[in-house]
């Protein structure tokens with residue numbers, strides 16, 4: 001029996017009591033949407049919603065039927081309550097207008113309804129990611145209202161639909177994890193004040209893109225792969241789930257570093273992940289847990305967005321490794337790493353002992 005444990009509702013009411021009580025109400029609606037999506041995803045092939053929808057999304061990516069449904073779930077659960085000035089979603093080209101039947105508030109909800117959905121048909125963890133911004137006044141949001149740096153987020157979180165469904169949340173004072181008790185339908189606080197270990201020996205990157213990475217990332221990964229006999233003097237482990245939510249969750253639980261860096265695979269895209277509804281909320285959660293989140297050349301939360309669906313390079317996780325990668329980018333940009341990348345100093349160098 002879980003009587004007396006802290007539920008998500010109790011937690012957000014306590015955290016947002018007073019002037020932010022509308023934020024608490026909004027988070028409870030987000031949690032309700034997440035429970036609907038969890039129920040749908042949990043049915044797997046029995047839901048009848050496997051496979052692709054007819055359309056592609058704004059990014060030109062094939063939409064899965066489950067992406068479309070998850071998007072609907074969040075819109076319907078959150079549009080009515082009077083807290084929102086507008087919503088923006090990975091699945092919608094333009095911001096979603098709150099219907100005139102409902103009152104409008106001052107918050108903006110930005111979300112990726114089903115991240116990693118390529119994994120949904122193969123029964124691997126997927127998730128929903130969200131970010132909440134606040135305007136100074138209530139009313140109908142315009143596109144420009146959403147283009148605020150991640151530092152201005154008032155709350156951020158994700159749900160992971162894995163063996164257990166969890167909701168991991170920050171309202172600006174720590175990162176906290178809640179596990180869905182399927183019998184009672186409550187999210188129970190099971191992971192208060194999560195801390196990312198400062199050091200790690202585990203990295204996550206899609207190495208099939210190695211030839212497209214910039215030299216500082218190639219250098220970092222080569223050093224990890226060299227293991228105990230290389231300059232790091234330690235063996236590293238690698239993981240790649242291709243579901244950012246699952247990768248970030250693992251890092252919050254036991255440390256690690258996740259990279260989807262800048263590459264030149266498609267020069268039109270300076271990274272794969274989206275700033276407003278993937279990178280920013282994850283960066284806030286990771287920073288609130290004592291980790292770091294960078295583009296390689298600066299803090300993700302300080303990037304000034306120029307477009308709703310803007311992409312950004314992402315390097316996040318255990319602080320020491322993120323800082324090392326920032327240093328490698330700096331050394332590359334200033335030319336200070338030339339001795340290290342020179343063939344004379346490469347692995348089989350005459351000068352290496």
Ligand code: F6P
Nearest residue numbers: 115116117206242243244245273
């Ligand atoms: O859309 C984002 C995403 O699905 C992330 O969840 C994941 O980290 C990444 O794309 C996987 O990309 P790739 O298919 O290139 O490994």
